[in-house]
Amino acid sequence: MSNLQRKETSQDAATTDNAWQTYRRLLVYVRPLWFVFVISFIGFAIYGAGQALSAKWLEMVVDTVQKNDYEQRWFLAAAVMGIFILRGLGGFIGNYSIAYVGREVIHRLRTQVFERLLLLPSSFYSHHSSGELLAKLTYNVEQVTEAVTSAIKVLFREGLTVAGLMGYMFYLNWKLTLIFIAAGPLIGLVVSMASKRMRKLSRRIQKSVGDITEAASESIKGYQVVRIFGGADAERERFQQVSLHNKRQFMKLVVTQSLNTPIIQLLVAMALSALLFLAMQPDVMGSMTTGGFVAFLTAAGMITKPLRLLTDVTSIVQKGIAAAESLFEVLDEPVEQDSGTRKLERVGDIEFRHLGFAYPGTDKQVLQDICLKLPQGKTVALVGRSGSGKTTLASLLPRFNDGWSGELLVNGEPLESFTLESLRSNISLVNQNVVLFNGTIAENIAYGSMAGASESAILAAAEAAHVMEFVERLPEGIHTRVGENGVLLSGGQRQRIAIARAILNDAPILILDEATSALDTTSERHIQEALEEVMRGRTTLVIAHRLSTIEKADVIVVMEDGRIIEQGSHSELLEQQGAYSKFHILQTDVGAVE
Known part of the structure; x- marks a missing residue:
C-alpha cells in the first residue's frame, strides 16, 4: 500500500470516527x-x-x-x-x-x-x-x-x-x-x-x-x-x-x-x-x-x-x-468572555489610556494610541470622516468588541473587571441603524428588561422623544404594530422610537451613534431639545456628522485614521483653525446653499 493510499485510508477512518462521535x-x-x-x-x-x-x-x-x-x-x-x-x-x-x-x-x-x-x-x-x-x-x-x-x-x-x-x-x-x-x-x-x-x-x-x-x-x-x-x-x-x-x-x-x-x-x-x-x-x-x-x-x-x-x-x-x-x-463556539467579577453600581469618569484595537483576524490597527477622558455627567462628541474609528471606539464601552491594548477605565478600574450584565445595564444606546422588533410601538419602547414599565412611563418617554406627534394619528395609538424592523414606519419615526427607548432606560451612560441622522431639520431641532434634556447629568458619547448637533458638547474629539488629532470645546477648536474648523466651514457653506 502506497503512502497516499495509507493517508486516504487514515482520513476516511478519522472521518467515520468523527461522524459517529x-x-x-x-x-x-x-x-x-x-x-x-x-x-x-x-x-x-x-x-x-x-x-x-x-x-x-x-x-x-x-x-x-x-x-x-x-x-x-x-x-x-x-x-x-x-x-x-x-x-x-x-x-x-x-x-x-x-x-x-x-x-x-x-x-x-x-x-x-x-x-x-x-x-x-x-x-x-x-x-x-x-x-x-x-x-x-x-x-x-x-x-x-x-x-x-x-x-x-x-x-x-x-x-x-x-x-x-x-x-x-x-x-x-x-x-x-x-x-x-x-x-x-x-x-x-x-x-x-x-x-x-x-x-x-x-x-x-x-x-x-x-x-x-x-x-x-x-x-x-x-x-x-x-x-x-x-x-x-x-x-x-x-x-x-x-x-x-x-x-x-x-x-x-x-x-x-x-x-x-x-x-x-x-x-x-x-x-x-x-x-x-x-x-x-x-x-x-x-x-x-x-x-x-x-x-x-x-x-x-x-x-x-x-x-x-x-x-x-x-x-x-x-x-x-x-x-x-x-x-x-x-x-462549540466560545461565548463572550465575561471575566468581570464586580458589579458596576456607580458610573464615574471614563478614561481611555493609550488604547489600541484591531479586529480579530486582521493586523490593521483601527484605533491607535487613544487617550481620552469622559468626565462624569459630561458630553463628549466624536467627529471625523467615515472609517476614522468613531463607531469602533464607542463599541468598546459596552464591550461589543474585546481585545484592545492599553487601558479602558471606569471609576479608575479596568472596564473588564465589571460583569457584562452590570456594565450594559448602565448604558443606553441609539444606533444609526435602528433595530425594531415585530411588535407594538409600546413594546419596542419598553423592550427587554423594561418590559414591565407602566404605560404612563412609556407615554412620558414617547412624549419626550416626540413619538406622540405621529402616534396620535395612528388608529391604535401606541399599541400599533410596527412590522418587521419597523417597516411600516418612516426612518425618522423609527429613530424617535429608539430615542424613546433610551429615555425610558434612564441609564447613566448614553451612546448616540448618529441618533438624529434620519430626521428632517425641523424634527431634529425638536429631538435635539429632548436629547439635551436626556443628556443632562449623564455621561454621553455622541457620534455625529452634522456638527450643528454637537456644538454644545463639553468636549469635541476629531478623529482621523483611528487617531485623535484634535479635542476641545466648539469655540476652542474653531480658534485652532484645524480639521474641525474646516469641517465646520464646509458644512456651513453647504447649509447656506441649501
Missing part, C-alpha cells in the same frame, strides 16, 4: 427521555413480533389445508385479526413515542443553538451571514430531526422485524438461514461506501441552503435598492445560480441513494435465488413440512423490504450527522 453526541439528547424511548422500543418489538407471527400463521394455514383439518378455521380467522391488531397497536405506540422523542430533542437542540447565538461575540456575526445562521435553525435542524426520529424509527421497527423473521427462519432451518446471511458482508460494504458519499453531499446541500437564504434575504430586505438601481436581473441571476447549485448537489445525493437501493436489492435477490436453488436439496430441506417451507420462503421474501429500509437509514443518518456537525459548531 457526532451521532453519539446527538443521542445524548435522548438520555433524559429514556422512558419514552423504551416504550417506543417495546412498541416496535410488538410490531416486529407481529411480522414473524404472520409467517408462522401462513405456515399453519398451509399445513391445515394440506391435512384437511378445517376445524382450525375459527382459530386461524381469529389469529389473523389478532396479528393485525397487534401490529397496528405496536406500530402506533412505537411511532408516537419516537416522534415525541424526536421533536423534544429538536426543540432542545434548536433552543440551545438560539441561546448560544445570543451569547456569541460580535466577531462571530462578522464572519457568518444571517442567511447561513437561519438555515442552521430551520433546514439543518429538520435534517437532524430525520436522523433522530425517522432513522431510529426505521432502525427499531425494521431492525426488530428482521430480528423476528430471522429468528423464525433459524427456528425453521438454520442451514438455509446461514446461506441467506452470506450476503451480509457485501451489503455492509455497499452501505459503507455510500455513507461517505452521502455525508459529503449533505454538507454541500446544507451550505447551499444557507446561500439561498442569504441571497433571498438580502434581495427582500433591499427590494427598494434593487428596483431603483436596476438590480433585479443581477439578483435573479445570483438566486438562480445558488438555487441551481443546490439542485445539482441534491441530485447527486439522489443518484447515490437511488443506486444504493437497487444494488442492495440485487444482493438480497441473489441470496434468495441461491436459497431457493439449495432449498430443493433433500439434505438441506431436512424434515421441513410444506407449510414450513412456504413459511420460510415467505419470511425470506418479507425480510427484503425491512432490509432495504434499513439501508436507507444510512442516507438519513448521514444527512443528520452533517446537519448536527454544523449545529455543534455553533454550540
